[in-house]
Amino acid sequence: MVTVNTIPLKELLNMLTKMKLAILAVIFTFALASGISAQTDSSSAQRSPTVAARPFVVLPNQSLSEVQHKLQPENKTEELIGGEGVQLRVAIQHEKNKTDAAAELHDASDDVYYVLEGAAMLMLGGKLEAPREVQPGEWRSPHIIGGQLFAVKKGDLIIVPRGTPHQRTTAGKDFTMILIKVYAEGMPSTKTPMK
Numbered sequence: 001m002v003t004v005n006t007i008p009l010k011e012l013l014n015m016l017t018k019m020k021l022a023i024l025a026v027i028f029t030f031a032l033a034s035g036i037s038a039q040t041d042s043s044s045a046q047r048s049p050t051v052a053a054r055p056f057v058v059l060p061n062q063s064l065s066e067v068q069h070k071l072q073p074e075n076k077t078e079e080l081i082g083g084e085g086v087q088l089r090v091a092i093q094h095e096k097n098k099t100d101a102a103a104e105l106h107d108a109s110d111d112v113y114y115v116l117e118g119a120a121m122l123m124l125g126g127k128l129e130a131p132r133e134v135q136p137g138e139w140r141s142p143h144i145i146g147g148q149l150f151a152v153k154k155g156d157l158i159i160v161p162r163g164t165p166h167q168r169t170t171a172g173k174d175f176t177m178i179l180i181k182v183y184a185e186g187m188p189s190t191k192t193p194m195k
Contacts, residue, residue, distance in 0.1 A: 077091050077092070077093045077094075077179070087182065087183045087184075087185070087186050088180070088181070088182055088183070089179070089180070089181040089183070090178065090179070090180050090181075091178070091179045092116070092176065092177070092178055092179070093176070093177055093178075093179050094174075094175070094176045095120070095168070095170040095174075095175045095176075096170060096173070096174045096175070097170060097171060097172060097173065097174075098168075098169065098170045098171075098175075099169055099170075099171045101167060101168055101169060102140040102141060102142065102167070103123070103128055103129075103140065103141040103142065103143055103144045103165055103166070103167035104138070104139065104140055104141075104165070104166055104167065105128055105131065105138075105139040105141075105163065105164065105165045105166070106137065106138060106139075106162050106163075106181075107137030107138070107139070107162060107163065108137045108162060108183060108184040108185060109162055109181045109182060109183045109184065110159070110160065110161050110162050110181070110182045111158075111159075111160040111166070111179065111180070111181055112157070112158070112159050112160070112179075112180040112181075112182070113152070113156075113157070113158040113160070113177045113178070113179060113180075114156075114157050114158075114177060114178040114180075115152055115153060115154050115155060115156045115157075115158075115175070115176075115177050116154065116176045116177055116178060117154055117174070117175070117176040118153070118154065118170070118173055118174045118175035118176060119151060119152065119153040119154070119170075119173050119175060120151075120152050120168050120169065120170045120173060120175045121149060121150070121151060121152075121168070121169045121170075121171075122149070122150045122151075122152050122158065122166065122167070122168050123144045123147040123148070123149050123150075123165075123166065123167040123168075124147055124148055124150060124158075124160065124164060124165070124166050125144075125146070125147045125148050125164060125165060126144045126145050126146035126147030126148075126165055127144065127145045127146060127165060128140075128141035128143075128144060128145075128165050129141050129142060129143040129144065129145050130142070141165075143167075144165045144166075144167050147165060147167075162184070
């Protein structure tokens with residue numbers, strides 16, 4: 001039996017406002033990570049605006065809700081933007097009662113989480129215990145030593161800069177978030193989705 005929760009209009013508008021703020025934070029982070037500079041060289045040739053590298057994405061609230069409900073009740077991720085070589089990855093991720101997640105550290109990508117529904121415990125900072133490199137620049141560990149534990153819930157925005165150990169557990173909880181990754185040099189080729 002599938003249960004679908006409805007969200008009151010006022011709460012939905014509040015959530016969309018917070019998502020807009022999250023997206024602005026990501027754009028700012030992306031601009032910093034990409035090294036965008038306002039400097040111009042007067043001796044350079046005539047410049048013209050760049051051409052879009054990929055199509056734009058407009059995801060209305062209804063579509064976002066449909067994706068979010070499609071992911072439940074399992075532990076799934078739905079990619080919205082991303083792919084090999086792209087510097088920005090956006091996905092909706094759902095986790096339910098997930099207790100076995102490894103601690104992670106990314107050498108060349110920042111993570112931004114915006115919690116859509118539910119709650120989770122998030123360990124940030126400290127050091128990875130017995131880290132192992134699973135892919136170039138992608139580190140995993142069973143635990144974090146000396147990190148800080150945070151209870152995150154619906155509406156929270158979390159920014160995890162590259163090089164920061166992080167580990168999430170949803171033991172006994174149902175949790176859905178928007179995951180935004182900003183890569184220093186583009187998303188690597190991988191068969192296993194990164195979190």
